Amino acid sequence: MSRIDLTKLKFSQLRALVAVADTGNFSQAAAKLALSQSTISHAIATLEDELGAILVKRGRQGAFLTSIGADIAADARSVLDLLVEIGRKAESARSLETGELTIACFRSIGTHILPGAIAQFHRRFPGIRVTINEYQLFRAVEDDIRQGGADLGFTYLPAGPEFETRELFRDDYIALLPPDPPPPETLTWEHLKRYPLILSPEEYGCHQIITNYLAHHNQQIDPAYEVKEDSTILGMVQRGLGATVMARLAAQPIPPGIVTRSLPSLLERVIGAAFLADVLHPPAVFAFVDTLQQMAQRERNGAVADESM
Numbered sequence: 068m069s070r071i072d073l074t075k076l077k078f079s080q081l082r083a084l085v086a087v088a089d090t091g092n093f094s095q096a097a098a099k100l101a102l103s104q105s106t107i108s109h110a111i112a113t114l115e116d117e118l119g120a121i122l123v124k125r126g127r128q129g130a131f132l133t134s135i136g137a138d139i140a141a142d143a144r145s146v147l148d149l150l151v152e153i154g155r156k157a158e159s160a161r162s163l164e165t166g167e168l169t170i171a172c173f174r175s176i177g178t179h180i181l182p183g184a185i186a187q188f189h190r191r192f193p194g195i196r197v198t199i200n201e202y203q204l205f206r207a208v209e210d211d212i213r214q215g216g217a218d219l220g221f222t223y224l225p226a227g228p229e230f231e232t233r234e235l236f237r238d239d240y241i242a243l244l245p246p247d248p249p250p251p252e253t254l255t256w257e258h259l260k261r262y263p264l265i266l267s268p269e270e271y272g273c274h275q276i277i278t279n280y281l282a283h284h285n286q287q288i289d290p291a292y293e294v295k296e297d298s299t300i301l302g303m304v305q306r307g308l309g310a311t312v313m314a315r316l317a318a319q320p321i322p323p324g325i326v327t328r329s330l331p332s333l334l335e336r337v338i339g340a341a342f343l344a345d346v347l348h349p350p351a352v353f354a355f356v357d358t359l360q361q362m363a364q365r366e367r368n369g370a371v372a373d374e375s376m
Contacts, residue, residue, distance in 0.1 A: 075117050078150065081143035083110035084122060088140040092129040165194040168351040171211040171220030174297070175238075175317040176338065177201050180221075180362075188358045195351050203295065205272050212343060218352050219342040223272055231344040233356050235363040238316045240277065240334040244326045245307040254328040256286050263291035263309035265300050273336070277312050280334045301325065 086096035087107065097104040115122050122136030132140055172181055177199065185197050200217050202208050208220040213229065226232050242259060244250045251258060267274045274293075281288055291309055294300045297317050304311055305322045314336055321327060340356050342348060 071118060076114070077110075078147070080110045080114040081146055083107045084114060084136070084140050085144050085147060087111065087123055087130050088132055088137070088144075091131060093125075096130075163192045163195060163350055163354055166349055166351050167196045167198065168219075168349070168355060169198045169200060169217045170355070171200040171202065171208040171217035173202055173205050173208060173221065175314065175319075176221045179316055179319060180359075184355070184359055184362055187362065188355055191358070192351070192354060195354075197355075204270070209341065212341060218348065219340055219356065221338060222341045223276075224337040224339040226339070226341050229344060230341040232339045232341045233360060234337060234339045235359055236366060237335045237337050238314045240273075240280075240312050240330060240336070241315050241318065242310060242312055242328045242330055243301065243304050243318060243321070244310045244328060245304055246324050246326050247307065250326055250328055252328075254331060256284070256331055259310065259331075260286075260288055264288050265292045265294060265303055265309045265311040266290040267297075267300070268293045268295060271295075273314060273317070276334070276336060284332065 082100060083096065083102075083106075086099050087093060090096045090099060093107050093111075094104050097107045100107070111123050118139070120135050120139075121133055122139060123130050123132055170181065181199065188195070188197070200208075200211055200220075202211070205222045208217070208222050209226065209230070211217045212220050221235075222230075222232075224232055224234055242254055244254075244262065266277060269275075292300075292303065294303065297313065300311050300313065301318065301322050303309060305324050312330065312334075318327075340359055342352055342356075
């Protein structure tokens, strides 16, 4: 006996069988589905051929299901109910009523940017559950996105070609100095060299940005300390153990007693939202990116307003 090829079964056949079971009549089943009676008859006949079983018998009183027909009709009803549920869930996801979103970030973003963005996003889309994956390094954020652990994340721009990105804001680097002796208002390279330099470890993105910046300006300043935690670096500066160069956002909140100065020339990191290119993303990804861009635009408008006052 040959095996039944279930791949040939069609939803239209299952709908026809259920309609006949509900109405007990081919013509009424056709009316219920807005089809012709011959279409219903053909659907039932081909379904019986493919299953190799008689499902429906006709009599003077109409059509009635055989015992196997009744069993299969009950299963067909369950399949069609599941199909409706699949459509409902897909429609809900498309409308941003429910769903999940995983965001990868590094510490300064997780502390100062992400909470406000999530609060705004939840006001618009309360049914979307947001999960945060936190890392020390921006490259770990990118790895998380590549491996499918996060839907989107924050990184330094430019990013690799596998990502689609949206620039959000630019964060300038500042010098943080102990108060004694008081540094000049305009910091020079010569004055900065007087302090032992405290930086994050070499594998950290900010370390590379700062050392490349110094090399570009022909400044040889080797770090006296390499420390992972920003808070520890700031504590050391506060105690007079040296000075550091740190992104402004990462330095917040700046402990009392630390003096901040602009660098002799501008240095900044460009922060953006990144997600995999050429991938079908849920609508929540783009809705959250829109929220981030709106926040960034308001911040820029506020900064322009402050400068004009």
